[in-house]
Amino acid sequence: MTDAAVIDAPKKKRKPRDRWRATGWKFAAPGLSMIAIVMGFPLVYAVLLSLSSFTLLKPKLAPFVGLENFRTVMAGEYFWHSVWITIKYSAVTVTGEFVLGLLIALLLNRVVRLKAVYFAILTIPMAMSPVSVGLIWHMLLQPNLGIVNRLLELSGLGGVDWLGEPGPAFWTVVFVDIWQQVSFVILILAAGLAALPSDPYEAAEVDGAGSLQQFWYLTLPMLRPVAAIAIVIQLINETRTYDLVYVLTRGGPGIATDLMSYFAYRQAFLGLSINEGAAVSFVLLLMVLLLTIVFFRLVTRRG
């Protein structure tokens, strides 16, 4: 009897918690199953593809070849160049977007009138599809008939071969990407700035801190979590860039803009080797994960 009471007592205590847990799982089940279907299944299938001998000519998973596809793509002459270009591209675009985004967000934070109008205008590029953005800029930057070179020539400067030379082509794609993506960073940072408490600033004013000091010692540290999220999201976006390269340069001139996503596409659909394309995609995924972890560690360590 006593034993039973001892055993029963904790059971009685656990029951409501168990019920809560069960109810929680029930509520989460539809969402989790959707995630499993929409994300989990393709991810698992992609893993299987990358380890299989599946090609468009022989669309069967078996026989599995282990890491052979990874070895094949990594032994390719231009693979590592593609990895390097992707890292460089992501670093430059994310830095550009963050610096420019922060600057504009700070300016907008001071604006009192017509704030909604500014935000509406700023979100236009973000709402456009990258393919449309690429096509628009392709026409604007057309060296012979494009409006940008025409304006440069009218102002006495010579036209630039924006996409026809390796150096300028890389930076042109970077510029177009920043032009489109910066509005997302602005919106996130502006929201973060608006949510900052005013007390520390009032105290700093009383202590005689200047604007720069307030920005460096208050705004930046308090904005760090929001900024980290913006940077990580953009890092993930930029390492996956495909559309702009496809529309503007096709990876050229030479191999100047041969980013990994485009590399994977060519491997899969021109080379008909879906398995090797999946392997490249997984290397890309690992790269993104690694960069994200490193970045978060850096941010949290400082915090």
Next chain:
Amino acid sequence: MTKHMLSALLSSASLAALLLAAPDAKADGLKLTALMEDVPETHIIEALLPEFTKETGITVEFQKLAYPDMHQKLVTQLISNQSAYNVLEVDFLWAGEFPEAGWLADLQPFVDKTNFDLKPFVPSMMDLVGKHKDTLYMIPMYNYSMGLIYRTDLLADVKLKDAWKQESGKDLAFPTTLADYVALSKFMKKNAGVEGAAMQSQRGDPNSMEFSNYLFANGGRYLDDSGKVALDSPEAVQALELYVDNLKNGAQKGALSATLDDTFRLMCDGKAFSMVTYWWMLPQIDNKDKCPNAAGKVALGVMPGGHGESGGWGWGIPKNQSAELQDAAWKFIAWVQGKEISIKRAMEGHAPTRSDVFEDPAVLAKYPYYKQALDVVASGMSFPIFTYSAQYEDVLGRQLSLAGSGEVKPDTAIKASASGLEELMKKAQ
């Protein structure tokens, strides 16, 4: 009870009517979908589709896309259980890949069943986009062999004639060799106030197709007669040197990122002397409404050196669809490639694959340059057609682009292109 019986009877009657109507010759209600490249040829056929529907009761819908997006979209349908596309437009670059993958139906039984006459088709077109390893997988749809479109007014200009004579010691005329053409292009850029050549040298399909003309014109080949890789030759290296020379000194700014659209706009605007391109671009440029600055001043010639790149599209039928849809697809192919409709298409600017259309008096009266077009088609040579042609185009395109941007030397690029071709051909075996 009576109500139930009545509805059962009505349902049975409707079903019977449907079943009886199904094998009707007019095939009412059948709809065929085809993925088509968004080019003038597609629009010409599209305008005639109501005639086919009137004749057969079959509706045909064209989904139009830019060329680079087509391969991926087609392949994903062809490996599925049932293709959403019932009629296939197959580029010659895929004419090895699709049959090897087992995606196309053998068309010979359809030809036999309907007594479709294959004799009028130009033999080079049948080789390119008809038979693969002796099996008929495609019916040639239209050709896009390449030649040289050039400005006749500039060749006739007296001042330019004198200047050219002084510079080269030759009379200003249509060039006969590739070296002459590149020299003329550079001369025009320097002296005529126009670009010497509107070049489509973006990496991939554009520069691979363009360079193939330079290669064939200079006596180079991708494969020898026995099918072995023969690209690494002095002729090929010289062809690439001339290609790079023209890119740097004869072509427009931005040529390395230019596509067919860019070159067309430049030529159409009267701002270029020449372009190596598909012969059917001539009627587009020679059109007063579209291109007032160039119309009446352009002509077509076979690539200097005697050979250009041969190209074409064929019609195919996917294996992964029902017999009924395959029959309907064949009805459409036989109709659209029959003599009557081919002539109607030619009168609107179609690039024929049938010799009887090229030689038709009405067609020749409207388009006298179809005579030159036939020469271009007849003298054309082909890019290597095998399972990985599309990938090879990418491999070659990368090397050409590297050479064009000065990152590798022409001989290195040719060597890499030749070994890339060897590797892919080995992979295909």
